[in-house]
Structures are given as structure tokens and as C-alpha cells.
Amino acid sequence: MTELWPGRPVAERILSEARKRISQLSGSGRDPPGLVSIAAGSDPAFEAYRRPQRRGAQDLGIRYFPVNLPAESSASALVTEIRRANVDPSMDGILVAHSLPPGMDFQEIARHIAPEKDVDGSNPLSLGLLAAGRPGYVPAVALATRSFLEYHGISTRGKTLVVVGRSSTVGIPTALLYLLRGASGDATVTIAHSQTPDLGEALRSADIVISCAGSPGLLDRSKVRRGSIVLDVGVSIPKMTGGSGVLRGDADVSSLDGWAAAVTPVPGGVGPVTVAHLLASTVSSWARRIEGGALP
């Protein structure tokens, strides 16, 4: 039997921890956590991603500040917004939209986010700290996949884990996360991608598949090994959805039913857990502002 792993209970566990931290540390006259989300141009898909962020933030008592610059803004206008937030003591988290207008380089811009406020692990320094196994923020989407496994009591130690996709914002940090030491790491990790000639061969011994390809229906039973766990990042972080507004994952769920051990749905799988981690990281940054201490 194939289990369908919904995101809601996983997200709820993360959010309830964050809620607890907030109620512990909230005091008279103390600012609530603040999260700024910086975008340029108007991307309906990014707006669709912001809605649950805003809702989740409101629900937790995080102040959420969307900043929208015109599509024709310069990169330096975005950097100015980042610098403002870096020095604003009421801002604990800084988020930059992955999809920026042509000519703007996400990573070059994200390099200006202060590491201690880089709650989505976007600054290349954060990525390098992850690669080196050092404290620092990790992209929320990577943490989300790990939370599914932890929630279901799956250790990745000694397992074979295949990440499909090598983007620097999703696939690479996800792969790096499972190479860390510990029961939630220690996996033998393969990164497959568009230049992998035979995806089925790459997945042949996968205990766990994390798909970040953004290629709807890519994974069916002709490619996935029987008994694999499939965590579908797919378009949980929406790209343009062709205007339809419908999110589709990489997994062909009907083909995998009765074949895979477990599959996360899209929508309602990795997406809400990603939002929960983004908010939880903002709360952890805020807690550090109050209590001090090192990066997570």
C-alpha cells in the first residue's frame, strides 16, 4: 500500500513549536518577529506563494512586510531594500523572490542578505556553511523534506537518497543537507538532473527520492524503484503555472499508487511545510535577537 503523506500535520508540528517559542519570549513592549519579503515585478505565481506566507505569519503573530519593486527596477534597488532590512532591528528575516525580472541575478542580490537574517538560506555564504556542515540557515524547502522523514520516523543513515534536480536554490542544498552527519543525514546521496541519460538507472537503488525537477509527471513506476519513498518538491515552490494556477508535482501519483512506499501530494505536501519552516526560522532569528546565541 502506498501512503499519501499530507503536509498539514508535519507543518502543524513545526508551527506549534514556533508558537510556543513566541509565547515564551513575548513580553511587554517587545516587538513581535518581523519578516520582509522582497520582490520585483509582478509574478502571479510568486504572489500565490506569498499568500500562505502572509496567512501563516499573521496566524503566528509575525509581522509580514511585502516589498514590491517595479519590474524595471535595478538590482541595486533590491540591494538597497536588503541593506535597509539588514540594519532594521525589527526585521528578523529577509526573503528575496527566486524569480526576478530578466537581468537580475538572484544569487548576486541574495549575497547582500545578512547571514543572521537569511532565513531561507539564500546567501551563497549560507549555502557554503551548509556544504561545510557549519551553523547557518538552510533553505526552508530542504528542511521541509527532512521534516517529512522525521515525522514518519525514517532515518536516512546509510540509506540511498537520490535528489532529482541540481538548482542552487533547491536541489543542491537538499543534497547537502542529507550528507551531514547524524540520523537525519548520513545518506549516500546521488544528484541526477537534466543531463542524466537514464533517470530510471539513477533511481534503481533509491530508498528515498526527492524530486525538485519541476517536470510534471516525470516520476512514474517505470522510473521509480518499487518501495521507494517519493518526496515531491516539484512545483511546490510555484514557477509560472501557465496562468492556470494549478500546481502539479513531479510525481505521477496514480502511477505510483500501489508501487511507491509513500508519496507527498502536490499541492498540500512539501509546500505548506516549506512555509512553516520559513516562519519557524524567522522565529528562531527573533529568539536569537532576544536571547543571543549562535546560528542554528
Added chain:
Amino acid sequence: MTELWPGRPVAERILSEARKRISQLSGSGRDPPGLVSIAAGSDPAFEAYRRPQRRGAQDLGIRYFPVNLPAESSASALVTEIRRANVDPSMDGILVAHSLPPGMDFQEIARHIAPEKDVDGSNPLSLGLLAAGRPGYVPAVALATRSFLEYHGISTRGKTLVVVGRSSTVGIPTALLYLLRGASGDATVTIAHSQTPDLGEALRSADIVISCAGSPGLLDRSKVRRGSIVLDVGVSIPKMTGGSGVLRGDADVSSLDGWAAAVTPVPGGVGPVTVAHLLASTVSSWARRIEGGALP
């Protein structure tokens, strides 16, 4: 037939390019390139690694400055040396010994190296830039493995490449290098390590094996697939060699003879090519000091 791939001709090609750059740009009153190598304590193995650096530097006309702090120095004493070199216009490359006395954290210290002088890619920012596919310095040892493949006309595109070892200074950057786009990247990459339960299974479909385990004789024909290319990083960057001073690689060359397609020897394989890349990156940093331009 198994080819033995010596490092010398590969290193020579890299060094002759660097020599050409130096003679093009050297002019009256112009400082030659400068490389500082900072260590603490006395590690005979590190000294053994420095010897060919010093010799190679002299041969190219790079000024080589070894800085040796006492073993009981504080981390901040090393950082002070780094800061001094960061602002010294006659220093083009800054190298910190990987093996530092107990209590000193290599990555925390390397974080202070100016990215434009970080010729061995030791700063976590350099590692993150590599992970993100952005310009920046890459560890010389990772570049060395790639140079062997290029020298022998092997494209890694679409190939299955397995890195054995996940250290943040060797295994991880090497894996990231082959995930970049291009004919010398685009590989399907697996990272295996001490927690991989069955190394032979992980190597089952490897076209290319890059071994960075530091475990002499680990790879024999019981684990390596017939026809694989084996690039042996092993202890090419010497750890303590038990005082014997003998370098041994991860590959059991006699077992692999007649089995693997090619093997690099230790010593005389990846080691000298690593030194050549370190020197070449120093020359490229120096050339940028003269001509300006972006990171490589």
C-alpha cells in the same frame, strides 16, 4: 589494459600556462605574484606538502611566504595574519593549513580570507559560490581531478561519477564541481562515505571514481566496477603518515591493474597537479590585480 596516469604531464600543462601569463604581464618595477601559506604548530606532513609548493613557486617566480605560528597560538592570531595578507597588495594568494592544532576550527578561520585571494577555495563563501555555480575560487585538489580527465580527453557529461568521501575541503567541493554545467561537468554525481553500507553497490555503475577517503587500499577490484577510471586523491594531501613519510592512496593499484580503465598513482598523481593548480590560481589572482576583471 589499465593505464597509469601520472600527474607530471598534467601539472606541466597547467604550469606552462601560468608561466606564460607571468611572462606576459611581468614588467619593469612590477611585483611578482605572492603566496602566503599560514600554519600553526609543526606538522611534518604539512611541511612535506609545502616543499613542492615552495619549489614550484620558486620555479615560476612566485614569492612564497610561509608563516608558522606556535602550536599554542590562538585562532585570532591566525586571523590577524590573514587580515594582514588580505590588505597587503603584494599578496595574491592566501593559504591556511587544513590541519591545525586542536581547538582551532579551519573553516571559522578561513572565513576571514578575502574571497579574491582565496586561491584554494577555503572560505565557506567560496564553497557556496561553487555550489551556486558562480565565479569564485575552487579548491585546487578538485580542479586537479578535472584536469586529469580533460588531459585525457574524457568528458564527464552524462557520465556516472562517484566521489568517495564527504569532507568539506575535498569530497564535497569535488562533487559540486562535476555538477556544474558544461562538458567538464554535467555528471550524475553520487557521494559515498563512511556511512555508506556497501561501497561496491555505490560504485556499481560508476564510470569515474574519485576517491578522497584517505583509507589506503580501500578500492580494489571487489568494489570498483570493471572499466572505471579511478582518480585517487587519497592522501595526496598528506595527513599524518604515521611518521613513515610514505604517501599511500585509496586505490589498491595492483588489484586494479588489468581491471580499471585508468588509475592515478600515489605519490605522483593528483598531488603535483594540486600544487600546480594552487600556483596557477595564485597567478590568476595576480593577473587580476594587474588587469582587473572578475573572479575565475
